Amino acid sequence: MSIGAENVSWKVGNKVIVDNVSLTVSPGATVGLLGPNGSGKSSLLRLLAGIRRPHAGTVTLDGKAIRYIAKKQLARRIAFVEQHAATEANMRVRDVVKLGRIPHHSPFSSWSREDDKIVDEALERVEMLQCSDRRWQSLSGGERQRVHIARALAQTPGEILLDEPTNHLDIHHQIQLMKLISELAVTSIVAIHDLNHAAMFCDALIVMQNGNVIARGTPEQVLTESLLWQVFQVETRIEVSPYHGKKHIHFIS
Numbered sequence: 001m002s003i004g005a006e007n008v009s010w011k012v013g014n015k016v017i018v019d020n021v022s023l024t025v026s027p028g029a030t031v032g033l034l035g036p037n038g039s040g041k042s043s044l045l046r047l048l049a050g051i052r053r054p055h056a057g058t059v060t061l062d063g064k065a066i067r068y069i070a071k072k073q074l075a076r077r078i079a080f081v082e083q084h085a086a087t088e089a090n091m092r093v094r095d096v097v098k099l100g101r102i103p104h105h106s107p108f109s110s111w112s113r114e115d116d117k118i119v120d121e122a123l124e125r126v127e128m129l130q131c132s133d134r135r136w137q138s139l140s141g142g143e144r145q146r147v148h149i150a151r152a153l154a155q156t157p158g159e160i161l162l163d164e165p166t167n168h169l170d171i172h173h174q175i176q177l178m179k180l181i182s183e184l185a186v187t188s189i190v191a192i193h194d195l196n197h198a199a200m201f202c203d204a205l206i207v208m209q210n211g212n213v214i215a216r217g218t219p220e221q222v223l224t225e226s227l228l229w230q231v232f233q234v235e236t237r238i239e240v241s242p243y244h245g246k247k248h249i250h251f252i253s
């Protein structure tokens with residue numbers, strides 16, 4: 001078992017933002033969360049991360065309601081890379097990534113070689129190891145994004161939630177990151193707008209509209225011309241790519 005939601009709803013005032021959403025995710029799977037702007041993807045991710053409490057329903061981890069799981073224990077399991085994650089101080093890159101190890105330490109435990117190894121590996125995986133000593137303020141938007149992802153990896157989570165992680169990244173790093181996420185032996189839920197990347201790298205897709213889940217399944221099942229018209233009002237032609245064997249979407253108008 002992994003992360004799940006049972007009839008989860010969240011509202012602001014009278015406005016229902018996440019409407020009775022249930023989902024189960026297979027351990028180790030990469031799940032793409034699709035939907036138009038404002039459809040509730042970020043809100044759902046925050047509920048799954050335990051940052052927000054649902055007004056109704058339950059978020060579960062291995063079948064246990066997360067409201068009964070201690071914050072620190074939750075932080076050892078779930079890493080969340082938010083869309084506009086801010087790191088205030090002008091810290092060195094390596095020190096930002098080291099923050100990911102905090103949930104694994106007590107006030108009395110000391111930093112170990114194993115911690116150093118995990119931090120190095122996390123930086124290496126996002127191609128930022130050579131920038132370890134740079135200061136946060138000197139980084140570009142895309143470099144900052146990659147450091148945030150390294151910090152999440154250093155958390156050695158069982159579940160990683162990413163809100164539009166490829167924003168700001170050039171095409172090399174978009175592909176490299178999606179490949180990395182799909183290859184991680186970690187359950188991943190990724191809010192993503194690039195439908196072709198979703199088709200290439202996700203095992204399953206969940207489509208949201210107005211706070212509801214309106215479609216779910218494999219990319220082959222979910223990505224159809226009629227669904228994309230219904231959800232995004234774009235005309236598409238979809239074919240199986242002769243290069244990677246996954247669906248490829250051509251946008252017509």
Ligand SMILES: Nc1ncnc2c1ncn2[C@@H]1O[C@H](COP(=O)(O)OP(=O)(O)OP(=O)(O)O)[C@@H](O)[C@H]1O
Nearest residue numbers: 012017035036037038039040041042043044083191
């Ligand atoms: N704290 C809040 N207060 C008021 N409204 C909110 C709040 N959080 C989210 N909303 C509203 O809920 C709706 C869903 O927002 P959310 O950020 O979850 O959508 P999204 O699918 O992630 O959108 P995007 O693709 O633009 O990132 C939006 O209409 C948003 O304005």
